[in-house]
Amino acid sequence: MDEALAAFSAGDYTATIEELEPLAGQGDPRAKLLLGRMYFMTANGDQSKYRDSFELLLPFAEAGDPDLQLTLGVMYHNGFGVERDYGQALYWLRKSADQGYVDAYPLIGEIYADGEGVAKDKTEAARWYLLSANAGDIRGQYGLGILHMRGNGVVRDLVLAHRWLRLSAAGGYDRARQALRELTESITPKQIAEAKGDGADWLEQRDDKTKQFFADFHDLEKLLHGPEAAQ
Numbered sequence: 001m002d003e004a005l006a007a008f009s010a011g012d013y014t015a016t017i018e019e020l021e022p023l024a025g026q027g028d029p030r031a032k033l034l035l036g037r038m039y040f041m042t043a044n045g046d047q048s049k050y051r052d053s054f055e056l057l058l059p060f061a062e063a064g065d066p067d068l069q070l071t072l073g074v075m076y077h078n079g080f081g082v083e084r085d086y087g088q089a090l091y092w093l094r095k096s097a098d099q100g101y102v103d104a105y106p107l108i109g110e111i112y113a114d115g116e117g118v119a120k121d122k123t124e125a126a127r128w129y130l131l132s133a134n135a136g137d138i139r140g141q142y143g144l145g146i147l148h149m150r151g152n153g154v155v156r157d158l159v160l161a162h163r164w165l166r167l168s169a170a171g172g173y174d175r176a177r178q179a180l181r182e183l184t185e186s187i188t189p190k191q192i193a194e195a196k197g198d199g200a201d202w203l204e205q206r207d208d209k210t211k212q213f214f215a216d217f218h219d220l221e222k223l224l225h226g227p228e229a230a231q
Contacts, residue, residue: 001031008034013042024056032056040071043080050081061092066101069093073104077111086117097128105132106139113143113153122153133164136210138171145176149183158187162195167202170217181224192220 004019017038023031036056043049054075061068073093076085090111096104109128112121126147132140145164148157162183168176184192200218203211216222 001028004031004034008038013038017042033060036060036068040075040080047081050075052081054081061095064099066096066099066104069096069099070101070104070107073107077107077116086111090117102132102135102137105129105135106137106143109140109143113147122147124153126153133167136171136206136213138168138173138176141165141168141171142173142176142179146179149179158183159191159195159198162187162192163199163202166195166220166223167199167214167217169223170214177223184220184224196220 001019001023004016004023007013007015007019017035020031020035020038024035033056036053039049039053039056043053054072057068057071061072069092073089073091073096074080075082076089076092078084082088090108093104093108093111097108105128109125109132110116111125112118112128113125114120126144129140129144129147133144141164144154145161145168146152147154148164149161150156162180165176165180165183169180196218203214203217206214216226
């Protein structure tokens with residue numbers, strides 16, 4: 001295990017897997033967990049690796065690990081190593097979300113917004129997006145901004161739309177930056193100033209780490225005209 005962890009720290013994932021596989025074969029639970037994560041991280045479209053990852057991670061998700069419940073939700077949502085099944089995706093994502101695991105929230109919102117395996121429900125999508133947006137998740141902020149911009153499931157409010165899209169763009173989400181450019185062209189300077197004030201108030205209530213993460217929020221020109229962020 002020490003050799004596997006050393007290889008992982010060095011960024012040598014092939015060696016990490018080679019060290020973990022015999023340990024996992026001997027039933028070492030820690031090795032099974034790490035190997036399942038490594039297979040998922042390195043699969044890059046390889047369905048056999050995703051299947052192996054699923055089999056290794058399923059017991060840990062069933063035991064209540066919210067991060068791995070999210071991982072299984074993602075696998076079912078995208079058909080990674082399993083047949084795509086939106087019902088199972090939502091089942092695992094809800095289990096993760098029920099434990100307060102914020103990373104699950106925006107994907108649940110997406111499922112309801114797009115009607116993936118459930119009745120399309122923009123109001124329910126907005127509820128999940130708002131939870132994730134207030135927790136600082138840039139995907140949730142983007143989703144909520146789009147709903148407010150279009151008036152889907154929530155009141156059409158271009159000030160709120162601008163605030164959430166601006167925060168998401170400040171966090172590095174390029175889809176939000178593109179939408180922000182379009183919205184900025186169609187609203188008034190007064191509305192932009194109001195959105196900036198709302199967003200500044202939201203940031204003021206957050207911790208220093210969050211304020212730093214969204215520091216570009218205060219520079220609209222940079223968000224509108226700066227280079228695209230890596231996704």
